[in-house]
Amino acid sequence: MAQTWRQEVQESQDIQGLPGDVAINDVAIDDAAIGVATGQTAVQSATHAISCHRTSIGIVSLALAVVALAIVEGLILRSNTADHVAEMRLILAAGARWAAFVPAAHTIAVCFSAVVAVPVIVVLLGVIWAVTRSAGQMLRGLAMAALPMAVVGLIKTIVDRPRPSTARGALMPDPSFPSGHTACSVVVVSLALFALHVIDARIKDSRGLAGTAVQSSQSPLVWRVLRTVLTVILVVVPFVVALSRVIYGVHYPTDVCTSLVLTPVLVWCVYRLCDPAR
Numbered sequence: 001m002a003q004t005w006r007q008e009v010q011e012s013q014d015i016q017g018l019p020g021d022v023a024i025n026d027v028a029i030d031d032a033a034i035g036v037a038t039g040q041t042a043v044q045s046a047t048h049a050i051s052c053h054r055t056s057i058g059i060v061s062l063a064l065a066v067v068a069l070a071i072v073e074g075l076i077l078r079s080n081t082a083d084h085v086a087e088m089r090l091i092l093a094a095g096a097r098w099a100a101f102v103p104a105a106h107t108i109a110v111c112f113s114a115v116v117a118v119p120v121i122v123v124l125l126g127v128i129w130a131v132t133r134s135a136g137q138m139l140r141g142l143a144m145a146a147l148p149m150a151v152v153g154l155i156k157t158i159v160d161r162p163r164p165s166t167a168r169g170a171l172m173p174d175p176s177f178p179s180g181h182t183a184c185s186v187v188v189v190s191l192a193l194f195a196l197h198v199i200d201a202r203i204k205d206s207r208g209l210a211g212t213a214v215q216s217s218q219s220p221l222v223w224r225v226l227r228t229v230l231t232v233i234l235v236v237v238p239f240v241v242a243l244s245r246v247i248y249g250v251h252y253p254t255d256v257c258t259s260l261v262l263t264p265v266l267v268w269c270v271y272r273l274c275d276p277a278r
Helices: 002-016 020-079 081-097 099-111 114-132 135-159 180-210 221-247 253-273
Strands: none
Touching (some): 020 081, 020 135, 020 253, 081 099, 081 221, 081 253, 099 114, 099 221, 114 180, 135 180, 180 221, 180 253, 221 253
16 A cells, blocks of 8 residues: 555656655655644643543532532531521511511512512523524523522422421421522522623624624623613622511521522532533
């Protein structure tokens, strides 16, 4: 085969009037260069894969650690009588101080129940898909909503902390720790922020196609102001929901505080792990 290949190159170069040995050497050099480039690409791909793998392990480890800490915290709180008494005092004090807020707390409870929250999540997922036209991004949003809520439900079952000893707390059928409504508010807000992010990216891309690179570097002023206002409002929502659950007398302060810490971490972990670009 090597002899035949050399003969073909020699004949081709004889026709062109070029020295055969020079042509063969040039071909060999080109082949070597291609081999080096291919090797470098393979090394870069392997390095990227290893880096992504390490990042994924770190993210999963963080999520597992936070969940484990939440379970340990819940089990300790369930068995600690002193903390129970102290938190009951806080619940009663909050209910008395903000009694006028109780009707609003009831409305908030309805808004972030499954009956209302699930359709809102579906709408937000539809917005994400409509803007990105990416099934991967839509599934990413779905995972951001479903997985954290599933983990919260699992922790509730494991810890099985009774509800506060209040009139409304006694009517709640599910365990108290952590707060499901607070976790749901974090999930809804996270999806809304995700939707704002993809809309902003789409606007920037549209301006880039319509004008110069300078125009595409930022969104229109009106949109930037609106996005900032909406972001501030959305970030405040979970804290309002958390406070309302304590005032309403259906959760201990540690229930809602745990959800305010646990759920954003889980949502962020899922957001990173489910990135279609990974």
